[in-house]
Amino acid sequence: MKIRRSGPRTPSTKSQGSVRTRRSVNKPKKSTKNAKYPDIRRDLERQRAAILNDVGEVLTHRDDLAAFPDVSDQASAEVDQNFSMRIRERERKLLKKIDEALERMDAATYGICERCGGDIPYKRLKARPVTTLCIECKTLQEQEEHARG
Numbered sequence: 001m002k003i004r005r006s007g008p009r010t011p012s013t014k015s016q017g018s019v020r021t022r023r024s025v026n027k028p029k030k031s032t033k034n035a036k037y038p039d040i041r042r043d044l045e046r047q048r049a050a051i052l053n054d055v056g057e058v059l060t061h062r063d064d065l066a067a068f069p070d071v072s073d074q075a076s077a078e079v080d081q082n083f084s085m086r087i088r089e090r091e092r093k094l095l096k097k098i099d100e101a102l103e104r105m106d107a108a109t110y111g112i113c114e115r116c117g118g119d120i121p122y123k124r125l126k127a128r129p130v131t132t133l134c135i136e137c138k139t140l141q142e143q144e145e146h147a148r149g
């Protein structure tokens, strides 16, 4: 029977050396695909947080209105409510787009044109992170929508 000296579990007197090797093995090896557009992901997450914060404020504001059901204020309260509902509708749509973009990042399909399957240039993604189409396809889509009326 041969004695192996390089076994990791072998209790050895030279234990100082094994600590160093263990640390390098423990390094997390995450998929690099997700890190393709780290700054855009940050932008999206920041935008998402800002929207959620805004929506939260709108909702709080509405609670305040409900707490004072003064008849003379009702007209302006309704205007306020319509306004906040419009904002929420718009923000809800944007929020959905942001969530979808983040999902595509997790699935590593972010930055790929939905229509032609080509890479969307970084510059376009940076300017419009929620886009799913490259410039060419976006232009084509707009032309089609125009033709349809």
Ligand SMILES: [Zn+2]
Pocket (backbone or CB within 6 Å): 113, 114, 115, 116, 117, 118, 133, 134, 135, 136, 137, 138
């Ligand atoms: Zn395309």
